[in-house]
Amino acid sequence: MTERILDVVPPRAEPASPPATPAPPVRYPRVRLRWAITALLVVVACVAPFQLAPFRVFQLTMVLVYALALLGLNLLVGHAGQISLGHGAFFAIGAYTSAVMLEHWDAPYLLTLPAAMLVTFGVGFGLGVPALRLRGLYLALVTMTIAIFLVPLLKRFESVTGGSMGLTLSRPRPPAWTGLAEDQWLYFLALAVTAACGVAVWCLLRSRVGRALHALRDNETAAEVMGVRLSRYKTLAFAWSAMLAGAAGAVNTWVIAFVSPDSFTATLSIMLLAGIVVGGLGSTFGPLLGGAFVLFVPTLAQGVNQAAPGVVFGVLLILIMYVAPTGLAGLAGRAGRFAIQLRRKK
Template sequence: MSDVDIPRTARLAVPSATALRRLAVALVAVAACVAPFQLEPFRVFQLTMVLVYAVALLGLNLLVGHAGQISLGHGGFFAIGAYTAAVMLDRWDTPHVLTLPAAMAVTFALGFGLGVPALRLRGLYLALVTMTIAIFLVPLLKRFESVTGGSMGLTLSRPEPPSWTGLAEDQWLYFLALAVATAAGLAVWSLLRSRVGRALHAVRDNEIAAEVMGVRLARYKTLAFAWSAMLAGAAGAVNTWVIAFVSPDSFTVNLSILLLAGIVVGGLGSTFGPLLGGAFVLFVPTLAQDVNQAAPGVVFGVVIILIMYVAPRGLAGLAGRGGRFLDQALRKK
């Protein structure tokens, strides 16, 4: 029997791009749940930090990739969230779980406040203004030594796993970070699929056209800053749980630059961009240090250039091209 004689309903169904994407998400979810039981504690710690950075990059992706605003100050919001949690743990002996909403509330308010004066700025001018947050925050934290611990920082306790879970400390911290990252990812996904997401995309693509269509630019640009800062603050709080130590020198302007590089390399406006960017932020600087301890910045820069040359739309865009190639190959069969 020839291929022409085979009824269409009897032919092998070719999975669509949507089905392949759902399959990829399911595989990632399964791997995320299994990983801490298969890896050694140090690798589990590394994956936990990838999730922490992914939460911060979710916020930065919302602002840069979907709202079209540039920020070089998200390392500052990360630090504010970390210190909010640290001060609550150190001074008031607050339960760890309560420091997360507190850090989110503080950074949301600060992000909203920054969004108001930033309404008149765009492009490099906006980037320079936001970068001042990361620049002056470090000496400010050192100045208030009685609260922040100054240059010596604060040493804290980690959240202990409940006995009923049977988990080790590193596994418990991993699942806490995974829960926060999952909740943040679902919240951003829902937001972007709503009318708010369409308004943000309209502002990104053409502000004048968006305003003509009735989009209130001031409202959505300010809220984008606030939401983005809130997620960076949430990441900072979880970072405090994992590291159990905060110091001003851990939150220099280099962190803000690294986060922006991470989301660009991961893929602006993409679903998996923050996760891939989180892996980039954690692993690439370490690898650059191992390759050349005298000039790790040179190695780091070369890696970024190579990635951008091979994948102009980021690692997520490269993965997307691979998925489309696979989809076309399956359909030809």
């Protein structure tokens, strides 16, 4: 009888084990490496103007100016997938907006920066309308036409733009309380504007807008099916990109203290596009590396062969793209990943 009862009574269930505690998220080494590089660059950027000669400080300032222009071009080409050969025109519009306000209106130079950004935002928004129906080489030709057309237009309105002679201005003087020299003050102005715009773009790309731009770049049809409004984001991408190029033009006016139509030919637009491709499309540090390329490589080519600097420049460009097909930022990223793998093996 006892055996029958034992056969009927089910065995006692084992107590359930407590749920496993999820492992804490492991930070990816690449993220830590990127933040370490950023912190190092910030330290170097703050110390450099006190350790270098004035001419070297001027060169670093121009690298920051070009990096700011390439930041906008990277937003348009690298993240939104739209090609532009007219960013030299936006650069010129921002420069002339600042110069005209300083020369004819005697405006404070800091006030010319938001004015230049606002004007170029409007121009870029208007240029974004043709981008709704054009893409690829057709869009590149339309934007390049703007860069070609702008130079004779600036020469025509001589009473405002100074014509072919341009406008000569005075540089912003540093406040007495800073204790900085003129070149150092201009450097920190350029650094502050570039850093602020870089942080704004970084936050933008990590928002819903950034995801929409990436979807637009990867596949327009799929992005539209997912609910991305192509017309809205294409025009906004052009407007934001032009606005950053206009900001770079305004800072360039402060640094150079001179504007002339011949300084903003179509060659500048081509150089900017080449700079962002060499720096690294869609990368974080691509605009900074591209700015250094735009400033130093033409000078290097001129020093190697004064008779044909364009040939030397072309050869250097081909060599860089052969060694780093994803840009200098991609080459640095591969080197960093290789260093991390070596560290893990040890």
